Amino acid sequence: MFKREFLIKYFPADVRNRKVVEFMELKQGNMSVAEYAAKFESLCAFSPYYNTPEAEYDKCVKFESVLRPDVKHLIGFSEIRDFPTLVNKS
Template sequence: MELKQGDMSVADYAAKFESLCAFSPHYNIVEAVYDKCVKFESGLRPDI
């Protein structure tokens, strides 16, 4: 099975998400782990 998020694999999407989170102070604190997970999941296609 091949999971795609647009033209990227989900692994590529996750890597890009992590790299972009480095620019957001909110997502770089321990207390924001839940918010970060919600943001990541909301960016995925609903059928994934």
Template sequence: MAGRNNRAIANALQALAQAIGNPNWGEAGGAVEYQGLDHFQRNNLLSFNGGYNPDAEYWWENTRQCLEAEGQDMTRDVFKRVFLEKYFPEDVRNKKEMKFLELKQGNMTVAEYATKFEELVRYFPHYQGRNGESSKCVTFLNGLRPEVKQAVNYQGVH
């Protein structure tokens, strides 16, 4: 069973590598914004059936062995963390964070704003789970247009 999961992970890495190519440069050599992170985070890695890449499997096997030697349990969250650290540059993560921190409702509907908010908030683990829910709500409310925010506050929605 473990070999099968490792194969699925290796296949996911291969497909992702093929999909993103070089995430920092377009065909004309200019910088482009990376879009593959969204695609990666929407995939269910346990059921992903991509191509096979021995380099990806080699990376995963070495990484898994190092993590197990450190006593870390091999969970989906651990895999996701080490994968993102390895394959998504810090500048890309910083751009996503800046987009999130600067997000305001502006001319969007509340539904559009909520969708964009949820799309960006998933990049920030400190907003995930029960502990982050309160901060997530405060950040969401602060991005609403003043008249919408006032109506929400008046209703006592938290």
């Protein structure tokens, strides 16, 4: 509750919304997996849906879906749905 109130007061809605859009459009591109994972985690904080235990599956799908094809090919279609495990395997 404190975090929500703090963000409302000190972090304008338009800035939060831009961060959400940036998260939704994030792709690995030429970043290393570690760089991409760090950026993913930092932007994920602005999308409350992805910060719940129930959304772990969707968070993994989102992360994996925009990995570069060469990385995605290496981890295969193992359907890892534990986020830290998926990042380590990637």
